[in-house]
Amino acid sequence: TKGEGVGTGMGLAVVHGIIKSHDGAVAVDSLPGQGAAFHVYLPTILAEVEALPGVIPRTIGGSERILFVDDEKALVQMTRGLLERLGYRVTAFTNPEDALAAFMGNPQGFDLVISDLTMPRMTGDQFGRRIKGVRPSVPVLLSTGASESLAQTKVNEAGVDGYVMKPFQTLQLAAAIRQALETSHRRTYDWA
Numbered sequence: 001t002k003g004e005g006v007g008t009g010m011g012l013a014v015v016h017g018i019i020k021s022h023d024g025a026v027a028v029d030s031l032p033g034q035g036a037a038f039h040v041y042l043p044t045i046l047a048e049v050e051a052l053p054g055v056i057p058r059t060i061g062g063s064e065r066i067l068f069v070d071d072e073k074a075l076v077q078m079t080r081g082l083l084e085r086l087g088y089r090v091t092a093f094t095n096p097e098d099a100l101a102a103f104m105g106n107p108q109g110f111d112l113v114i115s116d117l118t119m120p121r122m123t124g125d126q127f128g129r130r131i132k133g134v135r136p137s138v139p140v141l142l143s144t145g146a147s148e149s150l151a152q153t154k155v156n157e158a159g160v161d162g163y164v165m166k167p168f169q170t171l172q173l174a175a176a177i178r179q180a181l182e183t184s185h186r187r188t189y190d191w192a
Contacts, residue, residue, distance in 0.1 A: 063088065
């Protein structure tokens, strides 16, 4: 439904993935010229959910500064909220050029960068290379709903630190961030 160069139109696919991962469904009613109605169905939880010992890591959040960029406005808002609930300070953009300008204006102002892989005007791997060209030590993660093999290929090509799969699941995203930050800290101390 998006025009050329306006975005990937992955928003509904991301929503569908999230809903499906919770055993739900999405139904669409659409009439040409009259719009569309999306109905989200989620199962009811009747019992209390118990935490499994050892599943949640001791440290899943932090207080570091994260630069987040994705061309889907709803995903930016949702992810910013998720990261802030984990304790991170988040600067978020829907435009990679604006995100790059913010980084260039203060390269030491961010501890980690997360960028969507598929964006108009500048792809995530291009964005990551530009970030690393200014400050090679800052960890950069690419986010994607594409295949893991494509994600790994783009990580290798761009020289960034890893990837996270969409739709984001809190524990996986938190673990990827902690791993990237800890690896970056170890590299920094190895030079000391």
